[in-house]
Each structure stands twice: as structure tokens, then as C-alpha cells.
Amino acid sequence: MPRNGEEDGETVAPLPRVPSGTSTRLRARPDPFLVVCRCFSLLTCLAAILCIAVNVLSAVRSFKNESDIFDGIFRCYAVFIACFVVLAETEWGFVFKFWQLLQYWAGRGMLQIFVAVMTRAFPDYTGEQKDLILLQNISCFLLLACGVVYLVSGVLCIGLLKRARQQKEITREQAVKDLEELEQRREELEQLLIAERV
Structure with a gap:
């Protein structure tokens, strides 16, 4: 019976072996820049969700008080546009297909700044809802900061x-x-x- 590597008097060259750890080594090193981008995207998404929650609470309060009905309608628009911010952060191809501006960071940043301004508009100056105003300020300035970072990064082609x-x-x-x-x-x-x- 022929030995390993020989067959009918001919020497058969063994197939080259690819190191078994090669694929593991390639997968073990994620790009740090992309990891930072994903973390920032998650932070932006959370800020937008917080803005949605604040605007929903403000809309409910406004619709209960009949004199603030226009504020309630304004809050509904803010919720609707903030949903686009969340969808843009998922980077879902379907969203970019219809709203290509959101694919670019400068456009995304301007939308986030717009939602932050809408969230901050019409604050309760009477001080009746202090908890809601505090939450409104936190969500507004957090999303505003994310929007400014996106806008500057977009201008710098990051x-x-x-x-x-x-x-x-x-x-x-x-x-x-x-x-x-x-x-x-x-x-x-x-x-x-x-x-x-x-």
C-alpha cells in the first residue's frame, strides 16, 4: 500500500495548509473607528427616542389643556420628524433610498438640530411641570450636541x-x-x- 504522499510510484505534493487561526485573527480585530461611530450612533438614537418620549408627554398634556392645542399639534410633528432621526441612525437602506440626504452626516446633523429646537420650543414658563421641563432640556441639548457633532463631522468628510x-x-x-x-x-x-x- 503506498505511503502518504506517494501513489503508484509518483510523489503527490500535499495541499498547502492555510493556518487555522487566520480567519479567527481577521475577525478578532474590529475597526476602532467604526466601533466609536456605532457607539455615537447609539447615543444619538437614544437622545432621539428621549425627544420622542418628551414630545409625546407634552402633546398629551397640551391636548388635555384646550388652550394649548396648537402646541400639541406642533409636538406631534416633532415626534414624527424625530422618528426619521432614529431611522437614519439604523442606516437602513430603505430609508436612504427615499431620503438620500440622511445618508450624509451634515444632512443628518441638520435634521437632529431641527428636532432638538422643536423639542425645546414652547417651554412651560409657569413651572407647573418641572420634571417634564428638566427631561425636555436634557433630551434637547443632548440631541443638539449630537447634531452639531454630525454637522461638523460631515463638513470634515468624516x-x-x-x-x-x-x-x-x-x-x-x-x-x-x-x-x-x-x-x-x-x-x-x-x-x-x-x-x-x-
Whole structure:
């Protein structure tokens, strides 16, 4: 029976072995810049959700008080637009298909600033709802800060850099997947080769 690596007097070169830790090593290092962008996106999303909650509470209070009905309608618009801020932060392709401006950080920042201003509008100067006013101020200034950061970053083309790095990460993940498939195929071919030798 021929030895391993020999068949009918001919030497069969063993298939090159890809290091088993290669795919693990490629996946173990996420891009720190993209991690920071995802964390900031999560913070912006939470600030927008907080604005939605504040505007809903303010709208309910306004509709109960008949003299503030216009404030209630204004709050409903603020809730509707804040939902777009949350959707833009998910970076869902469907949203960008119809509202391409939200794909760019400067446009996204302007929308966030607009929602923050709408949330801050018509404060309760009588001081009856101190908790609601405090929550309104926190959500407003937090979203305003996120909007300013997005606007400045968009002007500095950091959003373009993020998209380029995301594309690179997708390409790397595809390369790792292809490498794993090649490794699996190599193992299958080795098993067939061993079975033929036996």
C-alpha cells in the first residue's frame, strides 16, 4: 500500500495548509473607528427616542389643556420628524433610498438640530411641570450636541471616511468567508484523496 504522499510510484505534493487561526485573527480585530461611530450612533438614537418620549408627554398634556392645542399639534410633528432621526441612525437602506440626504452626516446633523429646537420650543414658563421641563432640556441639548457633532463631522468628510471603512470591513468579511469555504473544500478533497488511497 503506498505511503502518504506517494501513489503508484509518483510523489503527490500535499495541499498547502492555510493556518487555522487566520480567519479567527481577521475577525478578532474590529475597526476602532467604526466601533466609536456605532457607539455615537447609539447615543444619538437614544437622545432621539428621549425627544420622542418628551414630545409625546407634552402633546398629551397640551391636548388635555384646550388652550394649548396648537402646541400639541406642533409636538406631534416633532415626534414624527424625530422618528426619521432614529431611522437614519439604523442606516437602513430603505430609508436612504427615499431620503438620500440622511445618508450624509451634515444632512443628518441638520435634521437632529431641527428636532432638538422643536423639542425645546414652547417651554412651560409657569413651572407647573418641572420634571417634564428638566427631561425636555436634557433630551434637547443632548440631541443638539449630537447634531452639531454630525454637522461638523460631515463638513470634515468624516462620514465619507466611515463609509470607506465600512466597505473595507465588508470586503474583509467576505474574504474571510471565502477563505473558510476554501479550507472546508481542501479538507473534503484531502478526505477523498485518503479514501482513494485506501
